[in-house]
Amino acid sequence: MASPAADEDLPQVLLIKNPPAFAVLGEEHFTSTKFRYLKAFESSLPLHDFLAAHGGSVRAILASLSVVDASVLDLLPEVRVIATTSAGLNLLDLPECRRRGIKIANAGDVYSTDVADYAVGLLIDVLRKISASNRYVKQGFWASKGDYYPLGSKFCFQLRGKRIGIVGLGRIGYQVAKRLEAFGCSIAYNSRKAKPGVSYPFYQTVQELAAKSDALILCCGLTQQTRHLVNKEVLAALGKEGVVVNVARGGVIDEKEMVRCLVEGEIAGAGLDVFENEPEVPKELMELDNVVMSPHCAVRTRESLMEVGRLAVGNLEAFFSNEPLLSEFEDD
Amino acid sequence: MTCPPVHPYLVEALEKRFTLHKLDSVPDKAQFLSSHRDSIRAVVGNAAAGADAELIDQLPKLEIVSSYSVGLDKIDLAKCKEKGIRVTNTPDVLTDDVADLALGLMLAVLRRLCESDRYVRSGLWKKGVGFNLFLLQFSGKTVGIIGLGRIGMAIAQRAEAFSCPISYFSRSQKPGINYKYHPSVVDLAANCDILVVACALTPETRHIINREVIDALGPKGVLINIGRGPHVDEAELVSALVEGRLGGAGLDVFQDEPNVPEELFKLENVVLLPHVGSGTVETRQAMADLVVGNLEAHFLNKPLLTPVV
Numbered sequence: 001m002a003s004p005a006a007d008e009d010l011p012q013v014l015l016i017k018n019p020p021a022f023a024v025l026g027e028e029h030f031t032s033t034k035f036r037y038l039k040a041f042e043s044s045l046p047l048h049d050f051l052a053a054h055g056g057s058v059r060a061i062l063a064s065l066s067v068v069d070a071s072v073l074d075l076l077p078e079v080r081v082i083a084t085t086s087a088g089l090n091l092l093d094l095p096e097c098r099r100r101g102i103k104i105a106n107a108g109d110v111y112s113t114d115v116a117d118y119a120v121g122l123l124i125d126v127l128r129k130i131s132a133s134n135r136y137v138k139q140g141f142w143a144s145k146g147d148y149y150p151l152g153s154k155f156c157f158q159l160r161g162k163r164i165g166i167v168g169l170g171r172i173g174y175q176v177a178k179r180l181e182a183f184g185c186s187i188a189y190n191s192r193k194a195k196p197g198v199s200y201p202f203y204q205t206v207q208e209l210a211a212k213s214d215a216l217i218l219c220c221g222l223t224q225q226t227r228h229l230v231n232k233e234v235l236a237a238l239g240k241e242g243v244v245v246n247v248a249r250g251g252v253i254d255e256k257e258m259v260r261c262l263v264e265g266e267i268a269g270a271g272l273d274v275f276e277n278e279p280e281v282p283k284e285l286m287e288l289d290n291v292v293m294s295p296h297c298a299v300r301t302r303e304s305l306m307e308v309g310r311l312a313v314g315n316l317e318a319f320f321s322n323e324p325l326l327s328e329f330e331d332d
Numbered sequence: 333m334t335c336p337p338v339h340p341y342l343v344e345a346l347e348k349r350f351t352l353h354k355l356d357s358v359p360d361k362a363q364f365l366s367s368h369r370d371s372i373r374a375v376v377g378n379a380a381a382g383a384d385a386e387l388i389d390q391l392p393k394l395e396i397v398s399s400y401s402v403g404l405d406k407i408d409l410a411k412c413k414e415k416g417i418r419v420t421n422t423p424d425v426l427t428d429d430v431a432d433l434a435l436g437l438m439l440a441v442l443r444r445l446c447e448s449d450r451y452v453r454s455g456l457w458k459k460g461v462g463f464n465l466f467l468l469q470f471s472g473k474t475v476g477i478i479g480l481g482r483i484g485m486a487i488a489q490r491a492e493a494f495s496c497p498i499s500y501f502s503r504s505q506k507p508g509i510n511y512k513y514h515p516s517v518v519d520l521a522a523n524c525d526i527l528v529v530a531c532a533l534t535p536e537t538r539h540i541i542n543r544e545v546i547d548a549l550g551p552k553g554v555l556i557n558i559g560r561g562p563h564v565d566e567a568e569l570v571s572a573l574v575e576g577r578l579g580g581a582g583l584d585v586f587q588d589e590p591n592v593p594e595e596l597f598k599l600e601n602v603v604l605l606p607h608v609g610s611g612t613v614e615t616r617q618a619m620a621d622l623v624v625g626n627l628e629a630h631f632l633n634k635p636l637l638t639p640v641v
Binding site for chain 1: 471
């Protein structure tokens, strides 16, 4: 451990909230000899008061699940880098950061694998009623009531031949595609623009994609352009046998409309790791057996948490050593 | 004659072509069998019931057993061969569904899908009660497969897409296969993270998952059974799970369906399914078509579609 005198000379990295990686795995994995943490969350002061008192010489932020907007940045005039442990950047005011010359280091490819695995897991669960059947068996109903669904009923669906529409063919979307191809699914996508070198069919709009898909898997970031991207028209195009899987952000879907469609049988089911107003989940969904839900935990594996924490530390060390960031976010 | 319970589409198709008797709806089975012994020429079985030696003896005019399943453990094959009774099953059409479900179970157990869903439905997330769960990464985990037949290969091929190294145990090593072969199940269990039972149920494979194998798989290991309940020493499995000596399990089949050991109900690291391996609309129909197709072929003196004997 560094001696107190040396420690105080180290530049400070602001932690607004305690990152899940630190909380779950222990902060000792994420210390550095090149900087020390300034923990706003340990103070009883409201954030802006804390920053007014202590933020003057802070040059870096390790952002995790916290909003970083103009009001925060105003109190941190020396900040030049933000390392985030999140794949999504929707809590950062990107135009403001750009304006102030602040660089962003994001989670890079760390989460892609786990999120892709989760998306596939949710899809299979919805199509084959895994969580619902597990619930049924664990209540003793198989013995007392018989088979969960009558043989021959239109309850569970095959994966082979299903048309998967990926919304946002970034790192996560691409990993989802590769996995589902092994199940005999066909892949098509919508992204801001077509990806060169990708052979999957590209659709200009999500509505067109939905019309040609049996399942939509949302893997895009949440931006002004993607808010409520999956709306009434898209859900109608997806149709009565269609399924939605959302591992992106709740705001990408018009949640109220989706709930209505699920309740009224306008779409066949949904797998949701994210919601518009977490931890609020529409109560209508709680009654439905064709919906599988999880509390925004697609990235919660030890491996991912460790890797993302280390990556953030690596980015910050690079910054303080005047070296290029390891995973700089470039908006293209 | 059919054994219980049967897919309505199949029942309809059979009734169109044959005189159908449903054994499960007969109050006195013994009486029924003796009064119909000279007229029954075919039996349609499934995973739950088929044609054992006793039944075959009671039906001297039996010509063909057409099973609505790929598993043949409920049919006395030796006796059928001896008596010249044809046997058919439903291979291939259900391979995908069973393999898909095996992967679904792996993801559900490791990534705790069912538990997460239950957590949200309970309202605990909204209340701010933390979800301090350690979800295990699936990608990259070693998958050990017992039985590298059609279903085993389909599971391997899917798991490879998740960068899972594949190893297997089989009666003999398969030539031309790149996966790592282990000469014993215990050896396989000791060297994999997720062990999948995908072989046929025979006298040799009964309780192929025993205490020794479970110990080898260990407190971080996960067992997936999409084969047959009797593949596993169920009492040993239950105590291992309850005592934490086995990391988790995804089970679609049980010793005495539909009875499932209640000690498993509370375990969040265990996912239980009511034998739905082949349970999709598409596959159930394809299986029914095969059963009917085989019976029709037999009675028209044409080659059987999917004969076993």
